[in-house]
Amino acid sequence: MxxxxxxxxxxxxxxxxxxxxxxxxxxxxxxxxxxxxxxxxxGAIPLGLIEEFSIPEPLVEKKLSHMSVRSPKGRMISMEMPNGYVGMVxxxxxxxxxxxxxxxxxxxxxxxxxxxxxxxxxxxxxxxxxxxxxxxxxxxxxxxxxxxxxxxxxxxxxNELQVIAMQQRFSYCERLKPYEDLVEIWFDGDVSPDFYGWIFPKTDHIAIGTGTEFRKHNLKALQRRFIEKIGITEQPYLDEAAKIPMKPxxxxxxxxxxxxxxxxxxxxxxxxxxxxxxxxxxxxxxxxxxxxxxxxxxxxxxxxxxxxxxxxxxxGLQVLQSVYYRNDRLRESFVAICEDRDVQQITFDSYLYKKMVPAPWSVQMKIFLKNIYHLTKGS
Ligand SMILES: Cc1cc2nc3c(=O)[nH]c(=O)nc-3n(C[C@H](O)[C@H](O)[C@H](O)COP(=O)(O)OP(=O)(O)OC[C@H]3O[C@@H](n4cnc5c(N)ncnc54)[C@H](O)[C@@H]3O)c2cc1C
Incomplete structure (x- = not known):
């Protein structure tokens, strides 16, 4: 044919x-x-995608508007998305x-x-x-x-730059209950020296994973450390891994x-x-x-x-990764910047609809100065 x-x-x-x-x-x-x-x-997708492609409700298992990021020293920043959510499929x-x-x-x-x-x-x-x-x-x-x-x-x-990412699926247990309606991201060199770790809830399981530049680090050891740090003693029921190409x-x-x-x-x-x-x-x-x-x-x-x-x-994201993902001091600084409400607003707006939303001049200046301060501190 x-x-x-x-x-x-x-x-x-x-x-x-x-x-x-x-x-x-x-x-x-x-x-x-x-x-x-x-x-x-x-399986995390932004609201803009769900709307544009008319994804039916039952396919979106969770609509999560609460997210937290964790720094290498264990500092937690909690963020709320007032105008949208991350969908989990x-x-x-x-x-x-x-x-x-x-x-x-x-x-x-x-x-x-x-x-x-x-x-x-x-x-x-x-x-x-x-x-x-x-x-x-x-x-x-x-x-x-x-x-x-x-x-x-x-x-x-x-394809020039590839990350290899691994994820494990866990059934809900006592330790994982707090994550039922929460996306958590870990910026921690123990979990990933050049990417990040994630905890994503679904209806019947929690997916926990990490990634690193292809062939540079031992991915299984990073994932083991991640699970230990969260404090999970239960065994996953599924391990999965694949490459992610990170450059057009x-x-x-x-x-x-x-x-x-x-x-x-x-x-x-x-x-x-x-x-x-x-x-x-x-x-x-x-x-x-x-x-x-x-x-x-x-x-x-x-x-x-x-x-x-x-x-x-x-x-923009390439610059962010190459500036802030280099070591734990810089990751600590990055998480500190995430505490700023204006940074959160800009991040969520651009994530949800993939549009770079220009911030007022005064906000841009404030974020710029904060970046300089934290970069100097982190280097
Ligand atoms: C661990 C991990 C976690 C991720 N988490 C997220 C996330 O939360 N959110 C997000 O947005 N992205 C995430 N990604 C990235 C996302 O999965 C991919 O970007 C997305 O799947 C790309 O879709 P695609 O259709 O281009 O390719 P794929 O989804 O990879 O589909 C390619 C298809 O081609 C088929 N195929 C391959 N070779 C052949 C062949 N020779 N002949 C016939 N068929 C073939 C495969 O079976 C497959 O079905 C993650 C990736 C990984 C590895």
């Missing part, structure tokens, strides 16, 4: 892209290696909802691993596992995650193919947030693809638009 577009990878980026393509009347196939796949993920339910939607809108779905992609002047031949017949497509969207086979086969530039590839659009989500490296530094950018890039990528197929408009428009919308956020 020959399709207009083959979407490779059925996570949030691929499922969103396939749904939009199919709805626009393009013949679309979504190829996913494992429809039962449970992506290792904290379970990826096994979330991803299959998005894939089902794509199918309802007319996409075909094939369960197979993409092994190889051959290219000629008219398009692509995609070779699959399980002895399945190859799939022909005029265009490709690579949505196959951090280790993207599509990117490799189509010679996109490499230098290019993620070609003449007939694009990459979206983790495959393109679209996860923000400092907080490792990827679901929003996966779905947003899936949407922007699919819209550009429709214009390419119907009106021969170049796919480069997709990359340009994504960068225009989000470069500032990626840059």
């Amino acid at each position: 020959r399709y207009d577009v083959a979407v490779i990878g059925g996570g949030p980026s691929g499922a969103v892209a396939a749904a939009i393509l199919a709805k626009a009347g393009l013949s679309t196939v979504l190829i996913e290696r494992n429809l039962e796949n449970v992506k290792p993920c904290g 379970r990826r096994e339910r979330f991803d299959s909802y998005l894939r089902d939607k794509a199918v309802r809108l007319g996409a075909d779905i094939v369960e197979a691993l993409v092994r190889e992609i051959q290219q000629d002047s008219s398009g692509y031949t995609i070779l699959l596992s399980k002895g399945l017949a190859p799939i022909q497509a005029d265009f490709i969207i690579g949505a196959d995650g951090a280790n993207s086979r599509t990117a490799e086969e189509l010679n996109f530039p490499p 590839r230098t290019s993620f659009a070609q003449d007939r193919a694009i990459l979206v989500g983790d495959a393109a490296g679209l996860v923000t530094p400092a907080n490792g947030e990827g679901i929003f950018f996966a779905m947003r890039s899936g949407k922007l990528g699919a819209q550009a693809m429709i214009e390419r197929v119907k009106n021969n408009k170049p796919l480069a428009r997709y990359e340009k638009e994504f960068r225009k919308l989000y470069n500032q956020i990626f840059f």
Whole structure:
């Protein structure tokens, strides 16, 4: 069978892209290696995403407006989000909802691993596992995650910076009861020397995890220390780990193919947030693809638009990570800055709707001076 577009990878980026393509009347196939796949993920999503993609209520297990951050010395800063919440989803339910939607809108779905992609002047031949017949497509969207086979086969530039993250799921026990309605973030070199640790509640379990730059530190030892420091003696019922690409590839659009989500490296530094950018890039990528197929408009428009919308956020968070995540004294300073109500307001506003909201001049000045004070103290 020959399709207009083959979407490779059925996570949030691929499922969103396939749904939009199919709805626009393009013949679309979504190829996913494992429809039962449970992506290792904290499942925290901002309110802006829930609204934009009309995520049904039952999928959002928790709506959390209370968050605390913990410094290396154990200082706790409590924060309230007055105008919104962080939603918690379970990826096994979330991803299959998005894939089902794509199918309802007319996409075909094939369960197979993409092994190889051959290219000629008219398009692509995609070779699959399980002895399945190859799939022909005029265009490709690579949505196959951090280790993207599509990117490799189509010679996109490499994913430069990767974090490896690990998470364990615990059933609720006495020690974890206080976390039932609370997101907690740990900035502590014992837990992560270059990222952070998180405690995310779901309805039937708590997910606790940490990350570190790929191959630099012993991730299992960091996670063990985290669990000890929290004081949990119960055993987790699930361990999961995966890479997070923390920098956009230098290019993620070609003449007939694009990459979206983790495959393109679209996860923000400092907080490792990827679901929003996966779905947003899936949407922007699919819209550009429709214009390419119907009106021969170049796919480069997709990359340009994504960068225009989000470069500032990626840059800001990159600076934050490289300045404050270097050692425990700087992390201590960072947590101290989080105590400021204006900092909290700006952080939440930009997290919830991914817009850099300009603060009044006096507030900017105050935050700037606080930064200078804490950086001098922390260095
Ligand atoms: C431990 C951890 C915690 C995280 N927590 C959060 C969080 O709380 N909030 C947040 O926003 N982000 C979080 N992230 C990041 C987030 O999970 C990703 O950014 C997001 O899943 C990207 O979606 P995607 O669709 O691009 O890729 P993925 O979700 O990785 O989906 C890729 C899909 O492609 C399939 N696939 C791969 N190769 C092939 C192939 N060759 N053939 C066919 N199919 C293939 C895979 O099976 C998979 O289903 C976390 C990541 C990790 C590792």
